[in-house]
Amino acid sequence: MDLTEEIRQRLAALEPLLIELEDESHRHAGHAGARSGGGHFELRIVATCFAGKPTLARHRLIYAALGELMQTRIHALSILAQTPEEATQA
Numbered sequence: 001m002d003l004t005e006e007i008r009q010r011l012a013a014l015e016p017l018l019i020e021l022e023d024e025s026h027r028h029a030g031h032a033g034a035r036s037g038g039g040h041f042e043l044r045i046v047a048t049c050f051a052g053k054p055t056l057a058r059h060r061l062i063y064a065a066l067g068e069l070m071q072t073r074i075h076a077l078s079i080l081a082q083t084p085e086e087a088t089q090a
Contacts, residue, residue: 007021007043007069016047020045021042
């Protein structure tokens with residue numbers, strides 16, 4: 001399975017209303033720790049489960065959903081985690 005699709009499937013556990021996932025690996029090819037250029041992603045996710053939670057708690061929910069991918073196939077993940085209300089204000 002493609003890594004992008006696997007990330008989307010795992011994040012489905014958070015019941016997101018929106019997932020925007022961009023693979024930016026090509027921009028990091030050769031960089032230390034990611035010599036192959038793999039595993040750099042930018043994520044925007046909107047979910048009601050983020051309501052009332054600070055940024056760190058939201059990120060922990062995402063890391064938990066992604067599991068071992070964070071230690072293996074994902075080298076870097078930039079996250080914007082919003083509630084539906086926050087997403088409509090942007």
